[in-house]
Amino acid sequence: MLEDLFSVVKVRFNGEKSDKPDGEKKDNKTDIPKGLLFKCPRCRCVTFEEEFEKNIKVCPQCNYHSRITARERLEITVDKGSFEEFDRDMISKNPIDFPDYDKKQQALREKTGLNDAVLTGKAKIRGEEIIIIVMDSNYMMASMGSVVGEKITRAIEYATANRLPVIAFTASGGARMQEGIVSLMQMAKTSGAVARHNEAGLLYIAVMTDPTTGGVTASFASLGDIIIAEPKVLIGFAGRRVIEGTIRQKLPDDFQSAEFMLENGFVDMIVERKKMRRVIAHLLKLHKPKEGTTE
Amino acid sequence: MSELTACERLDIIRHKGRPTALDYIPMIFDEFFEMHGDRLYGDDHAIMGGVASFKGIPVTVIAEVKGRNLAENQKCNFGMPHPEGYRKALRLAKQAEKFHRPVICLVDTAGAFCGVEAEQRGQGEAIARNIMEFMTLRTPVISIILGEGGSGGALALAVCDELAMLENASYTVISPRGFASILWKDSSREREACNVMKSTAEELTRLKVCDYIIAEADGGAHNDPQLTAENISDYISGALERKLQKGLDELIKGRYNKFRVVGEFEELPHSDNGSGLVPDEDVSEV
Numbered sequence: 345m346l347e348d349l350f351s352v353v354k355v356r357f358n359g360e361k362s363d364k365p366d367g368e369k370k371d372n373k374t375d376i377p378k379g380l381l382f383k384c385p386r387c388r389c390v391t392f393e394e395e396f397e398k399n400i401k402v403c404p405q406c407n408y409h410s411r412i413t414a415r416e417r418l419e420i421t422v423d424k425g426s427f428e429e430f431d432r433d434m435i436s437k438n439p440i441d442f443p444d445y446d447k448k449q450q451a452l453r454e455k456t457g458l459n460d461a462v463l464t465g466k467a468k469i470r471g472e473e474i475i476i477i478v479m480d481s482n483y484m485m486a487s488m489g490s491v492v493g494e495k496i497t498r499a500i501e502y503a504t505a506n507r508l509p510v511i512a513f514t515a516s517g518g519a520r521m522q523e524g525i526v527s528l529m530q531m532a533k534t535s536g537a538v539a540r541h542n543e544a545g546l547l548y549i550a551v552m553t554d555p556t557t558g559g560v561t562a563s564f565a566s567l568g569d570i571i572i573a574e575p576k577v578l579i580g581f582a583g584r585r586v587i588e589g590t591i592r593q594k595l596p597d598d599f600q601s602a603e604f605m606l607e608n609g610f611v612d613m614i615v616e617r618k619k620m621r622r623v624i625a626h627l628l629k630l631h632k633p634k635e636g637t638t639e
Numbered sequence: 640m641s642e643l644t645a646c647e648r649l650d651i652i653r654h655k656g657r658p659t660a661l662d663y664i665p666m667i668f669d670e671f672f673e674m675h676g677d678r679l680y681g682d683d684h685a686i687m688g689g690v691a692s693f694k695g696i697p698v699t700v701i702a703e704v705k706g707r708n709l710a711e712n713q714k715c716n717f718g719m720p721h722p723e724g725y726r727k728a729l730r731l732a733k734q735a736e737k738f739h740r741p742v743i744c745l746v747d748t749a750g751a752f753c754g755v756e757a758e759q760r761g762q763g764e765a766i767a768r769n770i771m772e773f774m775t776l777r778t779p780v781i782s783i784i785l786g787e788g789g790s791g792g793a794l795a796l797a798v799c800d801e802l803a804m805l806e807n808a809s810y811t812v813i814s815p816r817g818f819a820s821i822l823w824k825d826s827s828r829e830r831e832a833c834n835v836m837k838s839t840a841e842e843l844t845r846l847k848v849c850d851y852i853i854a855e856a857d858g859g860a861h862n863d864p865q866l867t868a869e870n871i872s873d874y875i876s877g878a879l880e881r882k883l884q885k886g887l888d889e890l891i892k893g894r895y896n897k898f899r900v901v902g903e904f905e906e907l908p909h910s911d912n913g914s915g916l917v918p919d920e921d922v923s924e925v
Binding site: 519608 | 753764771772790810812838895898899901902904
């Protein structure tokens, strides 16, 4: 059911690449040095990279909140120097012996400096201790396999044992195909950990970022007590092209956007990146257990 | 048990005469009373549920329904549930919990339906909710995969104390077609995908996903539905006996652990900066 999701995401956000057969496009006459300009995949507007960076990687024209790395996310979210990473040495095996999976992982580890698609750990937001989970779409579109599932589960279990809130920044193409059924089971594993955290009466805030889809939408991302989304990001279950194939017509641009999810009742609020830390800090304060209450 | 490839088994489970939940329910259960609707939106015919008696024990039956002909398939949407189907399943599971009845789930779907309305009504949320709620449901849950167990659409009825599969059934992260399409950008390589995916009951037993394999009639369940139904029935008897003697706390713990242990990873020895890789310090100031 996630058929074509990866290519859909690519087409949608890097629109130009997919229909450029030989690198020649007539509206692309001048050579622009790489890293100088940001071209928004949503509105196609061009911004100086410097301005774009200063705007915390949000398109100044259309407010599309583009993808950022997990490290960048931590930088703008948690108190400086407060992040203590969990399980950073965990790497995946090849449960269904998928051809070249090990090689691909090795190359990605070197390229991204990540061991898999999620960072988890303990941190503080305005002094409040939390467990934080941040997915990174640079690593195999942050698909969920054994390592992502295990790290998230351990982080939530730690939060339950130590009575801490969980903040999860989700981004994912869904289950990791290369690990087959084992990936599907990670949906149950992570959701089970959320169930226990929930039963312990603790707060879990899910923040859906670009793109939150497939098996992650159908598991822990949709189970937050509070679900926040960044503006204009892609959120959905099935791949857009699969649905278009089923109904044989084109879907509107805003289909499966954060705004679409808000309108249909599956997101509590849309919060801009520049306000995210503040909003989370306030929510944490409102959910802080009263002093002296027995737990 | 015969030695067939995943691909050959796929042909068997797609045989047009393969028995479905509609065939098995009357053969396995007595006094089945169907219950309709999720109380929120509507009634999804891709999931059938109700109360029944299994050898004198009251149980709740929740089944994904594939049609046996075009008319039935139109009614049940070819066995692909909408969110209201999963929400009906959850409602009935909660009812079972209240009245201390075991839940028997019969799984048979290519996957949850992919459509505009399914998205609008929260297909992802519905599946996620089921997974979470079934994980802590305080009554025994037994799931049996009859034919196709496709992705999250199957998992929504397969968070259980014991998972059994019919001999030729498959359980996959995505349909073989989808697998080929995503990984090789070529959905016509479906049969090849089938063999790569490790989707058979035997392979899934090795991966600690499947707990029991239920024998089918020679050449497939369609050759003798009655015999296959008896085998399913025998399995359910044993499974209920095993699960009903457990305390609920122990049962829930066991269910959590059943899924908790699945995953294959290794942890590199610790070095000063953890992974031994260069940490990503070079983060642009954002």
